[in-house]
Amino acid sequence: MAKNTHGRTLDLLGEAIVSRRYAVGTPMPAEPQLCEAFGVSRTVVREAVKSLVAKGLIITGPKVGTRVLPDEHWNWFDPDVITWQARAGLTPEFLRDLQDLRRAVEPAAVRLAAERATAEDIEEIEAAYAGMKHAVEFGGDYVSFDLRFHNGLLRSARNRMLAQMSKALHALLRTSFEISTVKKDGPAQSLPMHRAVLDAVIARDPARAEQAIILLIDGARADIDEVLGSRRRLPRLSRPPPRLRAAV
Template sequence: MKPKNVHGNTLDALGEAIIAGRYPPGATVPPEPTLCEEFGVSRTVVREAVKSLVAKGLVSTGPKVGTRVLPSDQWNWFDPDVVAWQSKVGLTREFLRDLQETRRVVEPAAVRMAAERATAQDVAEIEAAYEGMRRAVEEGGDYVTFDLRFHQGLLRASHNRMLVQMSKALSALLRTSFEISTSRKDGPRGSLPLHRAVLDAVAAHDPARAEKSILLLIDSARDDIEAVLGSRRRLPRLNMPATLLRV
């Protein structure tokens, strides 16, 4: 993973502090001189970090009120940095519930469209992603990256421009789900037939079967996540490289 620059490190530190509750909603973030001293950086770096936090919906700024933390329902939960900060601070049941509900709303409709509209090239790309998953299970390797490509391929195959854009936004959230379910023993091996069923239904241009298959896959991932949470095992952190499967 490429190391971050001073701006990136300062942004991460402030973002994590906000999500961890060090600066709760409604609180004022310390003034620039204090932050400069705390992080050992210039005012320019602090200002740029705050601008990024504003863009991500974590804070607002204004004359005489300073920089105030916004409620969490205003944070951009489709932003990869926000998701990574939450992961590093600690994934909550509420966060994971919202993630699974979002998947259940978006993916079945997208996969239904994919089954209606997928081109031969679309199917080939999803097939290639599936093969990467299979090799990772059989030979060891990076399962999560190929799992993510599989689901991104399904959304692209819907040929709906808004869903295609959403696939980029959903990537960080989907990776969260995949990292957790992959951490369960034999989770990836058990999910392979479910992925195959989705792929076969899309390739056969069978929308009803495709929708049913993706719902089974999503619900299986939910069960894996519940099992990992129940085991109280340490959850993966998204600021780390994807977990590699070993055989």
């Protein structure tokens, strides 16, 4: 869905800040300059600035002007902030933080999913798994179904706060899955591990489900660390996910 003028202006300013086009601590361009640069009214700029203050990216006031805050002040659980960072480029530090978050959150969520998942939840995760399996065997969009699988697990925990975590984890999950797709037989090798997680959830076995997801997470972390160590370029999340070729 296309964003309105406010949403587009907020995205442009947010991406400019996250990509460091506006340096930390230095004054941002004055309101008239931003209006001219983006072709919008003062009202639109002011609303965008208010949103950026709420997200912790900037501070504004009569004595300090409008200045960019250090990134430790940013709201890293805000989906917009995560999206802007993903578009600006996934740094090793950003990925490390997200990997730590995933290792802390997803095993606990899967334990709860094994206790609380409804029949509808299982059906949704099964459908995601079927999409992954089809992509491995016949080609297609593996990454989107992989995301659907893991988001389904988080929702199945039936915890509203954990469900919100999926928005923060989205960038890491997609990066991880895209790295796996470019590894020879990566998706085919991870498919049985996904099945093991799902089977443990269906069996209502929290301990087995937790161990199965930890195997998946640690394997994904090793893949990312390998790419970072080789200095190969990380995926750009502004592009559509890559598609698998059909198995020969």
